[in-house]
Amino acid sequence: MDSWLRDNPTVRNIRAAVADLNGQARGKRMPTRFAHKLTTDGSRMPMSVLNVDIWGEDIEDSPLVFASGDRDGVLMPTERGFVPMPWLANPSALLPMWMFLEDGTPFEGDPRHALKSVIDRFSEKGLRPVVATELEFYLIDDSGEDLQPPPSPRSGKRRLGGEVLSMRALDMFDDFFTELYDACEAMDIPAETAISEAGMGQYEINLVHTDDAMKAADDAWLFKLLIHGLARKHGFAASFMAKPYVEHTGTGMHTHFSILDEAGKNIFDNGGEEGTPALRHAIAGCIAAMPASMLILAPHGNSYERFTPGAHAPTGIAWAYENRTSAIRVPAGAHQARRIEHRVAGGDINPYLMLAAVLGAALVGLEDEMEAPAPITGSAYEADLPQLPTTWPDAIAAFESSELLHRILPRQLIRNFLMTKKQECQYYEELTEAERIDLYLDTV
Numbered sequence: 001m002d003s004w005l006r007d008n009p010t011v012r013n014i015r016a017a018v019a020d021l022n023g024q025a026r027g028k029r030m031p032t033r034f035a036h037k038l039t040t041d042g043s044r045m046p047m048s049v050l051n052v053d054i055w056g057e058d059i060e061d062s063p064l065v066f067a068s069g070d071r072d073g074v075l076m077p078t079e080r081g082f083v084p085m086p087w088l089a090n091p092s093a094l095l096p097m098w099m100f101l102e103d104g105t106p107f108e109g110d111p112r113h114a115l116k117s118v119i120d121r122f123s124e125k126g127l128r129p130v131v132a133t134e135l136e137f138y139l140i141d142d143s144g145e146d147l148q149p150p151p152s153p154r155s156g157k158r159r160l161g162g163e164v165l166s167m168r169a170l171d172m173f174d175d176f177f178t179e180l181y182d183a184c185e186a187m188d189i190p191a192e193t194a195i196s197e198a199g200m201g202q203y204e205i206n207l208v209h210t211d212d213a214m215k216a217a218d219d220a221w222l223f224k225l226l227i228h229g230l231a232r233k234h235g236f237a238a239s240f241m242a243k244p245y246v247e248h249t250g251t252g253m254h255t256h257f258s259i260l261d262e263a264g265k266n267i268f269d270n271g272g273e274e275g276t277p278a279l280r281h282a283i284a285g286c287i288a289a290m291p292a293s294m295l296i297l298a299p300h301g302n303s304y305e306r307f308t309p310g311a312h313a314p315t316g317i318a319w320a321y322e323n324r325t326s327a328i329r330v331p332a333g334a335h336q337a338r339r340i341e342h343r344v345a346g347g348d349i350n351p352y353l354m355l356a357a358v359l360g361a362a363l364v365g366l367e368d369e370m371e372a373p374a375p376i377t378g379s380a381y382e383a384d385l386p387q388l389p390t391t392w393p394d395a396i397a398a399f400e401s402s403e404l405l406h407r408i409l410p411r412q413l414i415r416n417f418l419m420t421k422k423q424e425c426q427y428y429e430e431l432t433e434a435e436r437i438d439l440y441l442d443t444v
Contacts, residue, residue, distance in 0.1 A: 022443070250307075
């Protein structure tokens, strides 16, 4: 890791940061000359910091705070190493970290460790997930009283409607997207296709599939940090908020995954369109865990405004072949790439928790050889289907009562996340609509 700094001598300062339960970067800044201490000894930080709420406040009655003396954990660098921070004016680098106890044991409240545990269980069975993510976001001018799309630097005009797959909408912000792709290249984030989406000022960028699920989560987390910062550099906001505009489509984060065996063969591929029994077992696991994992897939108060029939977000629990109205879609295409697209998560998720929940559910389906219901045809919005939790309190209740989640996530993380969401839900009810938008616009 130190060699990266030697190869980048202009870097003047370092950020050492870890993802908390909401995916927020928490950490410290220091001059570059002290970076060697991070790579050898790590950095100490209270374990409770990974369990603060969306405002950055302690969780009331959390056992991580006063009951334990608010003890430190040890942050150590992840295998990612240093990455540049191209959105800052001064040359800077970020060192992603994760938390351990004093004896080197992983801290169970760290969402990155939760994903690592799921990946390790796949490895024990000789399996390896292949993951790709699609990240939707809005570009927003929040300088006035009301949110609106930023004016194009080229024309000075605002894009006041949705323009799906419009080249013009992309070209309006060519400088921004060109700098974004350059920054992704520098940060080793595999950003591929960019498109304009259905919402006003809404876009999507796909990250290329990888057989390293942890890197896929790292990429998504770093991408969100990057685009937030880079948009502000250009004079506007980029937001993954699930529903910034009441009248426009919400922001999702669709996840595609397949699973390779030890020989590198896709276990979902049977040479045809229907896929293998393993495909249906994995789908069944995802379906079984969907109500309980809704709190991870839609973690905030604003998240639930996205789930309305006919608004390009699933509301019923079902799967289908090549059908974007269903919660789980099996895309068409080459049989070697047969995969599952999980379409429930919003753009406001924590990528580590989201992938842990989705991949962990699929693994439980494989372990138990669960049987999936029949795939639906036609519009899922018009079918008689079991429904996803439609309110934040309902999602909290489903999460709290689930036994299945204890096969996927550490008990301590489940407890911490539940306490966090209960506290946030309580205080969210006291906010005005303007305060709610201000809360989530830059944070998630």
